[in-house]
Amino acid sequence: MANVTTSIDASKAEFWEARAQINLRKSLVAMEVASVTTSMSGGDKIHKPYFTEHSAVSYTPGTEVTLQGVSSTDDSITINTFKDVPLYVDEAEETQSYYDTMAEAVDSASYQLRDAIDQAVFGQVDSGTEFDAGDIGGTDGSAIVLTSANIIDLFSNARKALQTLNVVEAGDFCAVLTPSALAKISQAATSQGFNFADAALNNGKVGNYMGFD
Numbered sequence: 001m002a003n004v005t006t007s008i009d010a011s012k013a014e015f016w017e018a019r020a021q022i023n024l025r026k027s028l029v030a031m032e033v034a035s036v037t038t039s040m041s042g043g044d045k046i047h048k049p050y051f052t053e054h055s056a057v058s059y060t061p062g063t064e065v066t067l068q069g070v071s072s073t074d075d076s077i078t079i080n081t082f083k084d085v086p087l088y089v090d091e092a093e094e095t096q097s098y099y100d101t102m103a104e105a106v107d108s109a110s111y112q113l114r115d116a117i118d119q120a121v122f123g124q125v126d127s128g129t130e131f132d133a134g135d136i137g138g139t140d141g142s143a144i145v146l147t148s149a150n151i152i153d154l155f156s157n158a159r160k161a162l163q164t165l166n167v168v169e170a171g172d173f174c175a176v177l178t179p180s181a182l183a184k185i186s187q188a189a190t191s192q193g194f195n196f197a198d199a200a201l202n203n204g205k206v207g208n209y210m211g212f213d
Helices: 093-096 101-122 152-162 181-191
Strands: 045-051 070-077
Touching: 093 101, 152 181
Parallel strands: none
Antiparallel strands: 045 070
16 A cells, blocks of 8 residues: 555644643641741831749848849841742733633742742741750761651650740640651551541641641
């Protein structure tokens, strides 16, 4: 049979999905685990002062006492970082688009801004109290290598560290974990009779384990 060349591409139909694909995005958790102020006006600085502690002193009835002055200390945050996601879609092109282009773009912009907040919040982790392998029986100054054998040590000693710092235990302790760490915890928890699959996922939250969300 002789070779025959055909050219019918112009008559082939093309099909478009009813909805655009969903982008694969990481879970954003800063709003879930930190006190994040999301709106303010009329200023560029947030103050969170606290009063310093006083001392209990010995007292002999009928004698003079030395008064202690009341003082406070100011913790503050200066707002000097600004983020923006500039967008432009020509109105003429928007009317020709099969999808709601601006809605998709705004969704992306919203995610990028929340991601910037996530990075800013967790960028302050190093400013906190160090908790490393030495706190769970390993080498001081070394990173914790999570295994199924030291998971309970991790959480029990994390609670101990917080209690040592006099952190009020109000049922709000939390742990932010990588997928690989969570997998090990899930395996250990299952052997202890707890099934993370029973917990409804909410912004990456899988439930409570040893007092930590």
